[in-house]
Amino acid sequence: MGAMEMQPGEMGSLSARIYNKVRDGLIIGKFAPGDRLLMQDLAEQLGTSITPVREACLRLLSEQALELRSGRFVTVPDLSRARYIQIKVIRMALEGLATEHAADHVTPADLEQLETFRASFVESEKAGNLEEVRSSNRAFHFGVYRLSRMPMLIGQIESMWASMGPILNVYYREIPRGYTGAEEHDHLIEALRAGNKKKARGAIENDIKRGSPTFLRYFDERGSG
Numbered sequence: 001m002g003a004m005e006m007q008p009g010e011m012g013s014l015s016a017r018i019y020n021k022v023r024d025g026l027i028i029g030k031f032a033p034g035d036r037l038l039m040q041d042l043a044e045q046l047g048t049s050i051t052p053v054r055e056a057c058l059r060l061l062s063e064q065a066l067e068l069r070s071g072r073f074v075t076v077p078d079l080s081r082a083r084y085i086q087i088k089v090i091r092m093a094l095e096g097l098a099t100e101h102a103a104d105h106v107t108p109a110d111l112e113q114l115e116t117f118r119a120s121f122v123e124s125e126k127a128g129n130l131e132e133v134r135s136s137n138r139a140f141h142f143g144v145y146r147l148s149r150m151p152m153l154i155g156q157i158e159s160m161w162a163s164m165g166p167i168l169n170v171y172y173r174e175i176p177r178g179y180t181g182a183e184e185h186d187h188l189i190e191a192l193r194a195g196n197k198k199k200a201r202g203a204i205e206n207d208i209k210r211g212s213p214t215f216l217r218y219f220d221e222r223g224s225g
Helices: 014-027 039-046 050-062 081-102 108-127 130-148 151-174 182-194 197-209 212-222
Strands: 036-038 073-075
Touching: 014 039, 014 050, 014 151, 036 039, 039 050, 050 073, 081 130, 081 151, 081 197, 081 212, 108 130, 108 182, 130 151, 130 182, 151 212, 182 197
Parallel strands: none
Antiparallel strands: 036 073
């Protein structure tokens, strides 16, 4: 696990800042299923006492992004078919809703920004730069969701991405990928440009669904429940 330094001048309480740091680490795939996060180690890395670290971890526990198996450490939930399916279904509902609302507010400048994220995603995929692939993919998706102008909904989506991030860690490292995402990203941009809420929602739902067969084969091969 790489060190995570606290930056000076960040907003919010210490506990909230640590929560954001750890959650971002989960979202971007810094952690894998089954990883243990020692709270004392986190406190040392972040240059703080263990109390705000424990508070941040408790918040992530309540969101089911982490599990508590000891008083000293928290654990990234194990990879399982049942957990993946739950996350997929919830993501489709939340991200589809955000995309519908995004279609009401999108501007030509927003579309240009999404095209930039999409191009970066494609180029990094061709170059095999998996870190940039994930970064561009996240930027594209949340570039859409922010247009919904519904911060509470976006917060819920971020929580689901914190649960999905470790699964994608495995996806990019171990699973031969067929569908990468660029095709539905194109469809989504077209639907947003046309102001077609139904097609925009369908594109984001398909983007989430189309990776599913690959995951399910992986679970079947491993015998994961």
